[in-house]
Amino acid sequence: METIEWGDFERVQIRAGTIVEVEDFPQARRPAYKLRVDFGAGLGVLKSSAQITDLYAREELEGRQVLAVVNFPAKQIGPIRSECLVTGLHREDGAVVLAVPDKPVPNGARLA
Template sequence: MKQNSKNTIDWQDFEKVELRVGTIIDVQDFPEARKPAYKLRVDFGKGIGVKKSSAQITDLYSKKDLLGKQVVAVVNFPVKQIGPFMSECLVTGFHRDDGAVVLATPDINLQNGARLA
């Protein structure tokens, strides 16, 4: 069987990645970023709370489009400094051939904090 990925992982590795659903509650421009980006605040519910993220998604999404949108994010990476901003989670997406990012989103609304199983 041919593998499509360079690296394989086992189930225990996958279980370490905490992919959770959250709702974007605030979107701000991020003019200090090297590439066009937004500063997001994402609500992951009671257990996790609100986390900040920087996302290079300005090609396909306006601030209005993003407000209230549910996204899938990694919530257990260490905090990362991006210019003057501290990113607390990684909002996930897929790169198109033209470089634009399409967000990974649930197709039905879920409770904030729901974990990818």
């Protein structure tokens, strides 16, 4: 396994946000949702796409807190411009389990 310096980790901004809108994303190559995630006053609401349809229904995602990388450059994914990367873990079957805080935290709180 490659090691990194502490400064490398400090450059990655992983922050908590609340999903405020979920839409189907039929144009995606693999099943996905379009998400709008509120990171609070400092960052506002950012768009993302997430391939999490195997384990999560749309209606259970709105209002849920997630962890996302917010300092990657925006990336065009089909018709949407993804502004953050919502994080998750792959199971053996390929399904993605969201990385989430286990207790509520303020939107915009940074992973330390």
